[in-house]
Each structure stands twice: as structure tokens, then as C-alpha cells.
Amino acid sequence: MDFRLTPEQEAFREEVRAFIRERLPEDIRERLAMGHPARKDDVVRFQRILHERGWAAPHWPRAHGGADLGQAERLILQEEIQRAPAPMPSIFNVVMLGPLLLKFGTAKQQDHFLPRLASGELWFCQGFSEPGSGSDLASLRTSARREGDEYVVNGQKIWTSSAHQADWVFALVRTEKAPRKQDGISFLLIDMRTPGITVRPIVSIDHAHHLNEVFFDNVRVPVENLVGEEGRGWDCAKFLLGNERTGIANVAYCRERLDFARALARKLTQAGRPLAEDAVLQAELAALDAEVRALEVTNWRMLLAPQTALAGPSFASVLKLKGTELQQDLVALIARLGGLTALERRPGEGEGSEHWAAPGNLRYLQSRAASIYGGSSEIQKDILAKAALG
Structure with a gap:
């Protein structure tokens, strides 16, 4: 397949680059370039800037706040945002819930939620995993009993990213109950301000609070917040998880981190010589470059061949599996380049060439979870094995 861009697509890439250069706040760019994760305020600020241009949800219809961009233009936009580096719009809002509502939601749900998802007015989190029901998601036990025009929800979710900041879940x-555990599951939109919801923080190994436990104690949810058919929520989950796993690959982020590692190797010295002259490091960078390029081509193949088997859930698993492995390899390399400096400094302390080291080390620690969330690597391999063997 020929991946050369058309003149129109090349012009679109230049348009995106110029827009980001002009509109991306410098404090956000610097913070992300040094390896810090984007804050909620960073995401919301830049998402609103993109939304003014229709680029916060570029693949959505224009009637719902999108730009109706084609697959190639959408990928170009994503690549340029991640390589800037700039924060991507909320994955829960734009990549996961928005397309789901376009496919399964009612007209009322679409009219109410989609504009607010695109603009960042509402911040959603994802309530899927439970204690004992992570990779085996269909074994979930949180219940919703219907009483008149409401569901009464009881149960617990865990590892819920940004629940402490979210407006809705x-x-x-x-x-x-059903003979097959995938049946009898429903998909609900729940206002986090509803009485009976308790959020408890989980502080992860990188000392950050982005994960939570969420408890539901007789939480009343209007029936109109049901998405799709009652008992058919597994259909929604499969559709949504395919979108999530593709997004988790963060292909252009891998390229940006590789470029950052190369720049560090040119700047840092050992025995008076730049690290970039070390033959072993050169070989490692070259191997990583080949891996990133292969992932880039794979991503383009998937998006430009939507009518083939490449568009199936197994191909999303390829991207998720390989993308997370590459992210881990790249942040591990940056952590190694930081050396002892990464252990001696707290993020944000000090000036000079080493102030990237501590956030780089924390990013390495946080990256270990990437092969678990969104479906563990073992689950992705099972999906691929079933697709290959039938």
C-alpha cells in the first residue's frame, strides 16, 4: 500500500502545524516536552482551542461539533498534536463515548451530550473494571435494579481514572442474570453528583492520584440515561473497547518520545563525549526507530483500509499490544538516560539540563500499567490467537 500523502493532505498537515504553533500555550508544551503528564486543565484548555476549529472531535459529524474529517486527515491531526507535544482531547469524551452515542444513543442523548463532550464542558470517566472483574470484564457484579423510571445502582468500580475530577461516568x-455472562449487562450514564456515590483515591507507584475506587450505594439513575437496549450493554462495550485500544497505542507519542531521547543523547555526555556517539546506544535507537516506523505504517494501514479484516477488533489488539510495549521501551530508555539524577530530584525542582529526569523516571513507573489497562497484554494475545486460529 502506498502511504504517500496527496498534496491536499500535505497542505492539511502544514495547516495543523501552523495552528498548533500559534495556539498551543507555551507552558503546556514545555511541561509535556519534559515528560510531565497533561493535567486536566491542560487537556480542557487545549481541547477548547481545538473545538473552536472543529478539531476536538474531528471524525464526528459537523452537526455534532466535529469536522467530518476523513481517516487520513484525522490521523494527520493526531500525529501533529502528539508530536508537538500537546494534550490530546479527552479519550473518554471524544474517542470512546462520543462515537458510542452516535451509534447507539437516542437523539435526545446525542443532542444533550455530544456538544458538551466535544467542548470539554463535561468530563467523563469510565466505570468498567471491578475487583475481580478486570480483564474478565463480563464477570462484573455492579447491579442496576429498575424501579419505575429509575435504575437503582449498587456496587463498586476500581482503577477508575480521573473519577475524582469527573462530572459523569x-x-x-x-x-x-443470564446463562451467558455477557448477556444481561447494560450501559448507563451516571451523574457523579448523584447521592450515594463515593470516590476514594488510589495513589499509584508514580506518587500520582489519577486512579480511584468508586462505590455506588442505592444510586438512582433515570432510565433515559440507558444507552442502547437494556441487557445489550456488551455490544456497547465491545464497540467502545475497540476504539479505546486503538487510542492507547499512542503511535505519534512514541515518535515524539524517540525524538526526545535522541535529543538527550546529543546533549548528554559521558567521559567528555556525547552519548549519541556510543555504538550500543546508536544501535538501540536505530532498533526503536524501526519499531516505531513499523507501528506508524500499521496504524496507517488500519485507518486507510476500513473495509478489510484490518479494521476488526484483532487489529486494534495489535496496535494496543505493540504500542504499549514501545511506550514502555521508550520511557525506560529516557529513565536510563536520567540516571541517578532522576532519583535525586523531585519533579519540578531545579533548573538546567537534568530537570526532565525526575518526571521521566515517574513516567517510566506509570508506564508499567499500560500493558494492563484497556485490556491486558495477555488478553490481547488471546484475541489475536483466536483470530489467527479461528
Whole structure:
């Protein structure tokens, strides 16, 4: 397949680059370039800037706040945002819930939520995993009993990213018992301000609070917040998880981190010589470059061949599996380049060439979770094995 861009697509890339150069706040760019994760305020600020241009949800219809961009233009936009580096719009809002509502939501749900998802007015989190129901998601036990025009929800979710900051959560709940565990599950939108919801923080190994436990104690949810059919929430989950796993690959982020590692190797010295002259490091960088390039081509193949088997859930698993492995390899390399400096400094302390080291080390620690969330690597390999063997 020929991956050369058309003149129109090349012009679009230049348009995107110029827009980001002009509109991306410098404090956000510097913070992300040094390896710090984007803050909620960073994401919301830049998402609103993109939304003014229709680029916050570029693949959505224009009627719902998108730009109706083609697959190639969408990927170009994503690449340029991640390589700037700039924060991507909320994955929960734009990549996961928005497309789901376009496919399964009612007209009322679409009219109410989609504009607010695109603009960042509402901040959603994802209520899927439970204690004992992570990779085996269909074994979830959080229940929703219908009483008149409401569901009464009881149960617990865990590893819920940004629940402490979220306005709403989209959650899988069990509305009936069924012989097959994938049946009887429903998909609900729940306002986090509803009485009966408790959020407890989980501080992860990088000393950050981005994960949470969420408890539901007789939480009343209007029936109109059901997405799709009652008992058919597994259909919604499969559709949504395919989008999530593709997004988790963060292909252009891998390229940006590789470029950053190369720049560090040219700047840092050992025995009076730049690290970039070390033959072993040169070989490692070359191997990583080949891996990143292969991932880039794979991503383009998937997006430009939507009518083939490449568009199936197994191909999303390829991107998720390889993308997370590469992210881990790249941040591990940056942590090694930081050496003892990464252990001696706290993020944000000090000036000079080493102030990237501590956030780089914390990013390495946080990256270990990437092969678990969104479906563990073992689950992705099972999906690929089933696709290959039938």
C-alpha cells in the first residue's frame, strides 16, 4: 500500500502545524516536552482551542461539533498534536463515548451530550473494571435494579481514572442474570453528583492520584440515561473497547518520545563525549526507530483500509499490544538516560539540563500499567490467537 500523502493532505498537515504553533500555550508544551503528564486543565484548555476549529472531535459529524474529517486527515491531526507535544482531547469524551452515542444513543442523548463532550464542558470517566472483574470484564457484579423510571445502582468500580475530577461516568452494570455472562449487562450514564456515590483515591507507584475506587450505594439513575437496549450493554462495550485500544497505542507519542531521547543523547555526555556517539546506544535507537516506523505504517494501514479484516477488533489488539510495549521501551530508555539524577530530584525542582529526569523516571513507573489497562497484554494475545486460529 502506498502511504504517500496527496498534496491536499500535505497542505492539511502544514495547516495543523501552523495552528498548533500559534495556539498551543507555551507552558503546556514545555511541561509535556519534559515528560510531565497533561493535567486536566491542560487537556480542557487545549481541547477548547481545538473545538473552536472543529478539531476536538474531528471524525464526528459537523452537526455534532466535529469536522467530518476523513481517516487520513484525522490521523494527520493526531500525529501533529502528539508530536508537538500537546494534550490530546479527552479519550473518554471524544474517542470512546462520543462515537458510542452516535451509534447507539437516542437523539435526545446525542443532542444533550455530544456538544458538551466535544467542548470539554463535561468530563467523563469510565466505570468498567471491578475487583475481580478486570480483564474478565463480563464477570462484573455492579447491579442496576429498575424501579419505575429509575435504575437503582449498587456496587463498586476500581482503577477508575480521573473519577475524582469527573462530572459523569459511563458504566457497565448488570440489570439481569443470564446463562451467558455477557448477556444481561447494560450501559448507563451516571451523574457523579448523584447521592450515594463515593470516590476514594488510589495513589499509584508514580506518587500520582489519577486512579480511584468508586462505590455506588442505592444510586438512582433515570432510565433515559440507558444507552442502547437494556441487557445489550456488551455490544456497547465491545464497540467502545475497540476504539479505546486503538487510542492507547499512542503511535505519534512514541515518535515524539524517540525524538526526545535522541535529543538527550546529543546533549548528554559521558567521559567528555556525547552519548549519541556510543555504538550500543546508536544501535538501540536505530532498533526503536524501526519499531516505531513499523507501528506508524500499521496504524496507517488500519485507518486507510476500513473495509478489510484490518479494521476488526484483532487489529486494534495489535496496535494496543505493540504500542504499549514501545511506550514502555521508550520511557525506560529516557529513565536510563536520567540516571541517578532522576532519583535525586523531585519533579519540578531545579533548573538546567537534568530537570526532565525526575518526571521521566515517574513516567517510566506509570508506564508499567499500560500493558494492563484497556485490556491486558495477555488478553490481547488471546484475541489475536483466536483470530489467527479461528
